[in-house]
Amino acid sequence: KEGHFFYFELKRKELISERYQEKVLLIFKDISNQKKVERSYHELQNQFEETINSIPEIRFWKLLSDKRQVHLVNQSYRMLQNVIETIPHLIAWKDINLTYLGCNKNYAHFLGFENVVDIIGKTDEKLIKNKNRRISLNQKEVNVMVTGSTEYHLIENWSFKDGRTKWLDANRIPIKDSNNIVRGVLISYEDITDKKHTQEQLERSEERYRSLIDTSSMGIVEYDVKKKKVVFLNPKILSLLDLEARKLKVRKGFYKLIHPKDLHKFYNLPDKEKIEFRILNNSGNYIWLRGSIIKIYDEVNKLIKIRFWLKNITERKIYEKLSEELSSNFLNFTADFQKNIQLLLKSCCKLLNGDLALYIRKEIVDGKEFYKIVTSENEYLVYDLDFFQENIFAQIFFQESTEFPKLHKRRENPSLSKRDPFIERIDAKAIYGKQIRSQNKLNSILCIFFKQIPNILKEFQIVVILTSDAIEIERRRWEVQKSLEDQNKSLNEINKLKTELLSRISHELKTPLISIKGFTDLLLNFHQDNLDYYIVSILKEIQKGSNRLEVLIRSMIESSKLDKDRVRLNRKKENLSFLIEYCVDALRTRANLRQQKISLEIPENIYTLFDKERIYEVLYNLIGIPLITHPITEQ
Known part of the structure; x- marks a missing residue:
C-alpha cells in the first residue's frame, strides 16, 4: 500500500485430503529485517573497501602490483578473517560513533546473539541492557579514541541475570588511518574466569599453607x-x-x-x-x-x-654429650676420690662453657666446721669457718632453701666479691650453682664461675643437676670404698653404686622418652591422614630416634645386669674375623672425622663359640672409646 517491499521465506508442502484431493500448504515467514541487516552489512563492507582504496599507499601499491600479489593479499586477508573466527578471544571493532563495524562469532555469542549480522550496524545501547556497564564501556572506548593511546590487560567483571559471573582481560586499541587519524576502536576480551577461580583457589591454598607454616x-x-x-x-x-x-x-x-x-x-x-x-x-x-x-x-x-x-635438638645433644662425658669419666675413675671429682667438674665446666668449677663440702672435725674445696684446676683446699664466711662468695648457695640451680651476679655483694680469691683469679662476673643433698642433708654445693654473665638455658639446669647427682654418687662410692675392710665387699658396693648411676641416668632419659615416643605413635597411628608429608616424615624420624634411644637405654639396663650375674649368653659357632671386620668398618667413619687410622691384621677365618650380639658390643666399645679419648690424628 505504501510502496514498500517485504521479503518472505516460502515453504511449500503437498497434502492429500480425505477425498484424495491434492492440495498445497504454503508457509510465509517475514525476513524483511534480516534482509535489511544483510544490506547494511554489504554497505559497510563496500564502505570499508572504499576506505582502503582511498588510502594512497594501498592504491599506489595496487597499481604497481600484479594480480598474483593482489591475490596473495586477498588470501592473507581471508586467513586473517579465519584466525579471528577461530581464536578463543572475543573481538569486535567500532567506528568513531561507536557503531559496530564487525566482530567474531565468539563476541556475538557472548552478547547472546547467534549471528554476527545481528551485531553489525548497531550500538551497545541496543545490545547491552545494563545501563551502568554500557556507559562505562563507552567511556573507556571514547577515551582510547580521544587520547589515541592503547589500553592493555584491564581486568573487568561482567555479571549476568542468570547469576553467572565472567572475568575478562580487556584490550582497547585505536584504529588509525595512514594520516594517523583515529577512525575507530578495536576491542578484544579474553575470558579468564577459570584462571581467576584457579588463582583464587591457589591464593586460598597458599594462605592455608602459610598459616600451617606460621603455626608449625x-x-x-x-x-x-x-x-x-x-x-x-x-x-x-x-x-x-x-x-x-x-x-x-x-x-x-x-x-x-x-x-x-x-x-x-x-x-x-x-x-x-x-x-x-x-x-x-x-x-x-x-x-x-x-x-x-x-x-x-x-x-x-x-x-x-x-x-x-x-x-x-640442643637438649638432646646435651644429654648425649653428658652421657658420653659421664661414661668416659666413670671408665677413667680411680680409687682417688679427689681426682674423680675433678674429672666431673671439668666435664661440667666444658658443657656449660664455664671458666672455673668448684665442689665445696662442709664437714665438722672435732667440733670445728671446715670447708673442703675441689676445683676443676686440680686444686684441693681447706678453709675454716671464719675465712670461708669472710672471703668466699659461693657461701650464698648454702643460704638457699631450694635445690634448684640459681645464678648470682658479682654485683650482688661487691665487697665480698673483691675478697674472693676465685672471683679475682678469673675476674668472674657471675656464679651458677646449687646445693647437693647428701643423706637428707644440704652440706655441699656445686658452682661454676663465668667471666661473662651467661644466658641461662634449660640445658644448663640439666647439666648441673646430673653432674651434682654424679658427684654425690661418686662421693658415696668413695665413702663406701673407704669404710669397707674387705676388698671384695668394697668392689661389690662400688659396682652397686655404678649400677645405681646407670639406672638413674637411664631413668632420667627414659621418662621424657616415654612421652615423646607415646605422643609420636599416637599422632602416626590416629592422625596421620590429617598431617602433610613433611610433618609425617618428621614424626617418623622422631619415632626412629626414640627407638634408637630406647635400644641404648635397654643396653644400659642390660649392662647393669652384669653385676648381678643375670645375663644369659646365646652362644653359637660363628666367624669371629668377620664380626671384627664389620665392627671396624662401622667405626671408620668416626675415625676419619677425627683424622685417626685403624689398622687391622687378623686371620681370615676364626670360627668359635660366642654370643654375636654381646661380643659386638664389647668390640664396639673396646675400639670406639679410644677414638673419643685419644687425641685427634693419633693412630
Whole structure:
C-alpha cells in the first residue's frame, strides 16, 4: 500500500485430503529485517573497501602490483578473517560513533546473539541492557579514541541475570588511518574466569599453607641461591634463635651464624638429606638444630631455592654429650676420690662453657666446721669457718632453701666479691650453682664461675643437676670404698653404686622418652591422614630416634645386669674375623672425622663359640672409646 517491499521465506508442502484431493500448504515467514541487516552489512563492507582504496599507499601499491600479489593479499586477508573466527578471544571493532563495524562469532555469542549480522550496524545501547556497564564501556572506548593511546590487560567483571559471573582481560586499541587519524576502536576480551577461580583457589591454598607454616612446630628457613640470602622465616625459627628477621635476611646472614666447624655439612647436600648443625642465637650461645633440606628447581632444572625444616635438638645433644662425658669419666675413675671429682667438674665446666668449677663440702672435725674445696684446676683446699664466711662468695648457695640451680651476679655483694680469691683469679662476673643433698642433708654445693654473665638455658639446669647427682654418687662410692675392710665387699658396693648411676641416668632419659615416643605413635597411628608429608616424615624420624634411644637405654639396663650375674649368653659357632671386620668398618667413619687410622691384621677365618650380639658390643666399645679419648690424628 505504501510502496514498500517485504521479503518472505516460502515453504511449500503437498497434502492429500480425505477425498484424495491434492492440495498445497504454503508457509510465509517475514525476513524483511534480516534482509535489511544483510544490506547494511554489504554497505559497510563496500564502505570499508572504499576506505582502503582511498588510502594512497594501498592504491599506489595496487597499481604497481600484479594480480598474483593482489591475490596473495586477498588470501592473507581471508586467513586473517579465519584466525579471528577461530581464536578463543572475543573481538569486535567500532567506528568513531561507536557503531559496530564487525566482530567474531565468539563476541556475538557472548552478547547472546547467534549471528554476527545481528551485531553489525548497531550500538551497545541496543545490545547491552545494563545501563551502568554500557556507559562505562563507552567511556573507556571514547577515551582510547580521544587520547589515541592503547589500553592493555584491564581486568573487568561482567555479571549476568542468570547469576553467572565472567572475568575478562580487556584490550582497547585505536584504529588509525595512514594520516594517523583515529577512525575507530578495536576491542578484544579474553575470558579468564577459570584462571581467576584457579588463582583464587591457589591464593586460598597458599594462605592455608602459610598459616600451617606460621603455626608449625618446626622452624622453616627459605634461602635464595641467586640472591645468596634468606627470603623467608617462619615465627618458630625466629623464636628458636631469638633474632630479628632482618638480621637473617641480609646477604649470607644465615650462614654467618652457623658454627665454622659445621659449614662443610652444607656443601653438595642431596635433596631431603638430614642435617645437624650449630647456629648462634641472639644470646651469643650456639644451639643445635636438626632437620631436612628441600631443594627447589626452576623449569630448566636449575637450583633456585633451598628450604630448611628445622627443630631444636640442643637438649638432646646435651644429654648425649653428658652421657658420653659421664661414661668416659666413670671408665677413667680411680680409687682417688679427689681426682674423680675433678674429672666431673671439668666435664661440667666444658658443657656449660664455664671458666672455673668448684665442689665445696662442709664437714665438722672435732667440733670445728671446715670447708673442703675441689676445683676443676686440680686444686684441693681447706678453709675454716671464719675465712670461708669472710672471703668466699659461693657461701650464698648454702643460704638457699631450694635445690634448684640459681645464678648470682658479682654485683650482688661487691665487697665480698673483691675478697674472693676465685672471683679475682678469673675476674668472674657471675656464679651458677646449687646445693647437693647428701643423706637428707644440704652440706655441699656445686658452682661454676663465668667471666661473662651467661644466658641461662634449660640445658644448663640439666647439666648441673646430673653432674651434682654424679658427684654425690661418686662421693658415696668413695665413702663406701673407704669404710669397707674387705676388698671384695668394697668392689661389690662400688659396682652397686655404678649400677645405681646407670639406672638413674637411664631413668632420667627414659621418662621424657616415654612421652615423646607415646605422643609420636599416637599422632602416626590416629592422625596421620590429617598431617602433610613433611610433618609425617618428621614424626617418623622422631619415632626412629626414640627407638634408637630406647635400644641404648635397654643396653644400659642390660649392662647393669652384669653385676648381678643375670645375663644369659646365646652362644653359637660363628666367624669371629668377620664380626671384627664389620665392627671396624662401622667405626671408620668416626675415625676419619677425627683424622685417626685403624689398622687391622687378623686371620681370615676364626670360627668359635660366642654370643654375636654381646661380643659386638664389647668390640664396639673396646675400639670406639679410644677414638673419643685419644687425641685427634693419633693412630
